[in-house]
Every structure is written in structure tokens, then in C-alpha cells.
Amino acid sequence: MANDTAALTPRAEDFPRWYQEVVAQAEMAENGPVRGTMVIRPWGFGIWELLQGELDRRIKEAGAQNAYFPLFIPEQYLQLEASHVEGFSPELWVVTHGGGNRLEEPVVVRPTSETVVNHFFAKWIQSHRDLPLLVNQWSNVARWEMRTRLFLRTSEFLWQEGHTAHASEAEATEYAVRILRDVYLDAMERVMCVPTLIGHKTERERFAGAVRTWTCEGMMGDGKALQLGTSHELGTNFAKAFGITFSDEQGALRHVFQTSWGASTRLIGGLIMVHGDDFGLRLPPALAPSQVVVMVVRADESTGPAAAAIAADLRGAGLRVSIDERTGTSFGRRAIDWERKGVPVRVEIGPRDLAQDSAVVVVRHDRSKNPVRLGGLVGAVTAALDETAERLFAEARAFRDTRISEVATLGEAIEVAADGFAVVPLATLGEAGEDALAESGVSVRCLQRPDGSLAEEAEEELVAVVGKAY
RNA sequence: CGGGCUGUAGCGCAGUUUGGUUAGCGCGCUGCGUUCGGGACGCAGAGGUCGGCGGUUCAAAUCCGCCCAGCCCGACCA
Structure with missing residues (x-):
């Protein structure tokens, strides 16, 4: 498992260093071979998949459908919207060769997909009956970055980007705000347990090409801000640049009003910086790839089967459960590994426990340990998970309020x-x-x-x- | 793009000043045994184009030249 025996740097001593160590030691991600790129390891990706599921469900509830647009975009598309190209030009990766030959027209690797998406929206939208058009895609995007940090700013990252077209400005505004509240704010506060401020950006901070940018802002454990998700009103800027028009009920030709919105793997960085402590990550139960790990303290004829039975009971209650029976590795080492990974609850089972028909339940968020009768284990674990979610949110909100x-x-x-x-x-x-x-x-x-x-x-x-x- | 620094085992490093047997250390890894309730221990092992190319020399990780890569600090950024 972790191949580093050093203790974590305390958060108060050097926050950025602590962050890097947590990412590495919880085996979430590491640097890719190309500068600024990121390899997301199974533990980190497991968290992302769960978060993705939560966001995806909310996006669909808001009426958007998933689709997929290409990674490569003709360079000229980017040129079509003046402020958009101005904003993104310095960040573009451009492919100039293919099949061994110089391309006649270079293609850019998408930094975001407004341009391709809208090229197709122009084809798909003819009538007011085609509206609203609500599309989302899960994808990777690439932006040249000077200074990168795993999850927080990487040259390539994973995200979802929504793109919509509406008949009226009011409807576009309403939808952009709906996404902000019902998808982002809700997922951040209820799933990630991260207290979140919402508002709109000043002109200076606005998305390149937007008329108004709505944002979710979280406070990290060092008091700094992280933009967790944004929802943009694009007005008719892209509609005019890409010729997206429709005939209204009176037969008049009009431009659509649009929105776009996104949230990325950056959220995982935020999760770490909001909930992590000096012992490592603390995961909200909804995002923990393993919510409970059943640890066999010592191998004997009774502990293995007992652990398996406990795990089966917990799984039966709908929980994500792992069993740790690596009894060749010392107990302390294993306990610390799980603690660093942020697993919300550990159930420790050894001969001493079995003799008393009980197990020890260790709750990650406050590191409390309590013996629990085997018969009451499912109830105790479920309660601990619910309490973890509440406490993580309450703690983070209390911290933010003092700052x-x-x-x-x-x-x-x-x-x-x-x-x-x-x-x-x-x-x-x-x-x-x-x-x-x-x-x-x-x-x-x-x-x-x-x-x-x-x-x-x-x-x-x-x-x-x-x-x-x- | 300017300034500084670093490339030696999977990771972290020593050795380079003053060239000289077989290139070392810690962690990790493999095997066996003893352990196991908060970072275990013993024994035995595996693992190296010393960033690359060229040069000087009887001899280069070590000296010289060129190249490559990465990191840090500045200007820029979801």
C-alpha cells in the first residue's frame, strides 16, 4: 500500500504540502508523464465516479440529456466569438500534425466545447418547437497551465459541461440559476457536505463570452476560496457568432438565448481541503468508495468467517463495504492506511471482540472508538455514517463562519x-x-x-x- | 519567456570539491520465521545504460563541451 512511512505534515504548518501528501498517501492521484497531467488512481477515481453519479442524476432531473462532442475542434471555430477566443487563446493546445503530415488547418484540443456544440445547435434548431434544447456532456478538456496542482489545476481535467438554448432571456436565466441551485449547490452541500456560497461574478471574473456568470464558492481549510462550479448566461453572443436562429410563433426569425455550465475533478481537491485533517482525508459517506472497512485484527479460525458475516450484513443494508484481512501486515499500518484514505467507518474484529460477541466501531471524522454488540452493528454503523455527513457539514460551516x-x-x-x-x-x-x-x-x-x-x-x-x- | 537549482535502484538521498578495486544508504519490494488491539522484528535475497551524446585520460558517477528533462522563484491563469 502506501510506500511512505513518514507522518503527514500538519495542516497548520504547511497547508499546500499537507494537501500534496494526502493526495499521494491516500493513493488518489499522481503526476502524469506530460507536464501538468494527472493520473487518477482507483481510490480517487472511485470518489469521482460517485460524485459523477450524483451530479448526473441531478442534471437529468433538470431535464438535460447526455451527448458527446469531439475532442478536436477546428481552429477557426474558436475565432468566431471574439471575447471567447481572446479568453482562451493563451491556454490552447493545438495539434499541427496528423499521420506524419502537417495539417492544412490546425485543430485545437477542446478547452471547453461551446464552439463545437453551437455549430451543431445551429443545425438542430429551426423552430420554437425545438426549444429548449438541453444537452450535457461528460468529457475531458485541455488547457495550458503555468502552474499545476493535482485536482485543483491540471492541464487536462475531467468535467461535465452543459449547453442549452432557450427562446427567451428570462427562460435562460431561470435555467442557469436552476442548475446552480438544484444541481451544484445541492450536490455540494448535501453530497460533498461542503457549505457553499452562491452569487454572480463581476465583469472581470466573468467567463469569456458570457453576459453573466453564476458561481459556487467554497472556503478551504486555509481560508482560501475555491470556485466549485459555474453556470453562465451567454445571452445571444454565441447564437450570433454561430447563426443559431429559430422561427417563433409569429414566424419571426430570432436568436436563441443560451447557457453553459460546468463542474470538474477540481471538486475532489475541494473535498480534500475542506474535510481533511492532520490524519488524512475524511470522506463524506456518499462519496466514499468504501463506506465501511471490516478489519480482521488477527487471523484465527473464527475472525475471518466473522468478518465475512459482518460484511455481508452491512452490504445487505446497502452499504459499500471492504474487508481487510491482510493480517500479514501489522494492525497499526493498516489502520493508518484506511484512516488516510478517509473511510468513514472501520469495524475492527479480533478474538478479544468475538469472545464478547462484539466489535469495535471506529468513526473517522472524530476518531472515536466504541465496542458494539454484533447484533447492533448494522444500526450503529448506519447511524455513524449519517452522523458523519451531518458533522462534516456542520464543522465546515462553523469554520467558514468564523472566517x-x-x-x-x-x-x-x-x-x-x-x-x-x-x-x-x-x-x-x-x-x-x-x-x-x-x-x-x-x-x-x-x-x-x-x-x-x-x-x-x-x-x-x-x-x-x-x-x-x- | 527571464533568474536559480537538480538529474545516481520503485521513492528519497550520499558519493562529484581532490578521477583509482566490485557504486552505497534509508524506505519500499521478494522469501522464510517470530509477531499482530495504532506506523513490528530477525535472517536471507532481488533490483543500477550513475539523464543523453561526444571528448580528455592507463582509468570517468566524478573533469570538459553540447543536448534533453524536471523543479523552484518571477510575469499569466478555470
Whole structure:
């Protein structure tokens, strides 16, 4: 298993280093051979698959269907939308050769798929009866990045990207917000147990080609911000660039209003940085590839069969269960391996337990250990998993709340943003204020109403949540 | 793209200044045994184009030249 015997660097001592060590020692991912690329190992990919399932179900509930568009995009497509090309040009990987020959027209590896998708939307949409068109794809994308960190920023990453077309602006806005709330916010808070702020971006932070960008922002364990998911209103920008028109009920030819939205493997990085502790990862039960590991403390004629029976009972209750009977490896080593991987509950079973018809239940989130009668094991484990989800969320929210302050001046905002979020009236900030923040490495994460709700119309009394971002 | 640094076993490193038998150490790995309730121990093993190419020399991981790759710091970024 882990081939590193060193203890983890404490979070408080060096947070970035702690993060890297958790990713490595929990066997989640490692660097690929090409600079900035990432190999996602089975444990990390297992988490991604579960998260993917949760997001996918919500996306489908919101009415979108999955489809797939090509990895390669003609370079000229990118040129069609002015601000889009301006935003993405520096990040493009361009393929110039194929089959040993120079290509007549270079193709870009998709950095995002608005351009190809909309090329086809233009073909598929003729009538108001074709609307709304709601499509999602799960894919990889590639962007040239200067400085990469596993999961948080990699040259290639996995994500879903949704693309929709609507007959009216109001409908597009409503859908973009619906995705933000019903898909992203819901999955982040209920599945990932990550308390999440929602709002919209300032012009400076807006997606290249969007008229408005909605965002989900989480606070990491060091007080920095991570953008967890975004939903963009594209207005008619791409519709005009790609000629996406439809005949309305009156027979008039009009441009569609569009949205696009995405969430990526970056979420796994956020999960680690929100819930991890000095002993490693702590997984919310819904995303744990193994929710329970039954550990055989010592091999004898009774422990193996007992562990198998316990595992069968737990599986019967619908849980994901692993059995660890590697009794050739010392107990401590194995316990620490599972702890680092963040498995929410361990059930330890040895001769001593069996003699008392019990097992030891160890809960990862607070590392508590308690003996439990075998007959009550399924109930105890299920309760511990439910409690883990609640406690992880509550703990993260309590931490975040202690690191958010309302402030009245730019100076205070910068000070607070050193290790948390500052909430400052937008009127105080202005565009000049945003420039001033940028000089200290601080940015506006999102704009919201003073009560934290979304400002769906142009409103006067908004506040800006500012912080340092990953 | 500017500045600094590093390439020696799967990983982390020593050895290079001052060239000299068979290139070492820790972890990991394999086998056997003793262990096993929070990072076990003993014994025996396996594993190397010393980043690459060329040069100097009786002799190169070590000196010289060129090349390649990676890391860190700056400018840029979901």
C-alpha cells in the first residue's frame, strides 16, 4: 500500500504540502508523464465516479440529456466569438500534425466545447418547437497551465459541461440559476457536505463570452476560496457568432438565448481541503468508495468467517463495504492506511471482540472508538455514517463562519482576506477597488444580496464576497 | 519567456570539491520465521545504460563541451 512511512505534515504548518501528501498517501492521484497531467488512481477515481453519479442524476432531473462532442475542434471555430477566443487563446493546445503530415488547418484540443456544440445547435434548431434544447456532456478538456496542482489545476481535467438554448432571456436565466441551485449547490452541500456560497461574478471574473456568470464558492481549510462550479448566461453572443436562429410563433426569425455550465475533478481537491485533517482525508459517506472497512485484527479460525458475516450484513443494508484481512501486515499500518484514505467507518474484529460477541466501531471524522454488540452493528454503523455527513457539514460551516467578516473599507477587506472572506458593500468597492484588491492577490469571489441570496436582477444594494482564490 | 537549482535502484538521498578495486544508504519490494488491539522484528535475497551524446585520460558517477528533462522563484491563469 502506501510506500511512505513518514507522518503527514500538519495542516497548520504547511497547508499546500499537507494537501500534496494526502493526495499521494491516500493513493488518489499522481503526476502524469506530460507536464501538468494527472493520473487518477482507483481510490480517487472511485470518489469521482460517485460524485459523477450524483451530479448526473441531478442534471437529468433538470431535464438535460447526455451527448458527446469531439475532442478536436477546428481552429477557426474558436475565432468566431471574439471575447471567447481572446479568453482562451493563451491556454490552447493545438495539434499541427496528423499521420506524419502537417495539417492544412490546425485543430485545437477542446478547452471547453461551446464552439463545437453551437455549430451543431445551429443545425438542430429551426423552430420554437425545438426549444429548449438541453444537452450535457461528460468529457475531458485541455488547457495550458503555468502552474499545476493535482485536482485543483491540471492541464487536462475531467468535467461535465452543459449547453442549452432557450427562446427567451428570462427562460435562460431561470435555467442557469436552476442548475446552480438544484444541481451544484445541492450536490455540494448535501453530497460533498461542503457549505457553499452562491452569487454572480463581476465583469472581470466573468467567463469569456458570457453576459453573466453564476458561481459556487467554497472556503478551504486555509481560508482560501475555491470556485466549485459555474453556470453562465451567454445571452445571444454565441447564437450570433454561430447563426443559431429559430422561427417563433409569429414566424419571426430570432436568436436563441443560451447557457453553459460546468463542474470538474477540481471538486475532489475541494473535498480534500475542506474535510481533511492532520490524519488524512475524511470522506463524506456518499462519496466514499468504501463506506465501511471490516478489519480482521488477527487471523484465527473464527475472525475471518466473522468478518465475512459482518460484511455481508452491512452490504445487505446497502452499504459499500471492504474487508481487510491482510493480517500479514501489522494492525497499526493498516489502520493508518484506511484512516488516510478517509473511510468513514472501520469495524475492527479480533478474538478479544468475538469472545464478547462484539466489535469495535471506529468513526473517522472524530476518531472515536466504541465496542458494539454484533447484533447492533448494522444500526450503529448506519447511524455513524449519517452522523458523519451531518458533522462534516456542520464543522465546515462553523469554520467558514468564523472566517467571514463584514467590513466597511478596502484595507479591512484585504486584511480579512489573508485567511478568510470579507464581505464588503459593492458600492464601497467599485471597479477601482477591484484593481486595488488584485494587487494584494485578492479577488471578488461573488456578488450577492446582503442576506446571501442571489441577485437575479440588476440591484443597487449588493455586497461583494472577497478572498484569495486557488 | 527571464533568474536559480537538480538529474545516481520503485521513492528519497550520499558519493562529484581532490578521477583509482566490485557504486552505497534509508524506505519500499521478494522469501522464510517470530509477531499482530495504532506506523513490528530477525535472517536471507532481488533490483543500477550513475539523464543523453561526444571528448580528455592507463582509468570517468566524478573533469570538459553540447543536448534533453524536471523543479523552484518571477510575469499569466478555470
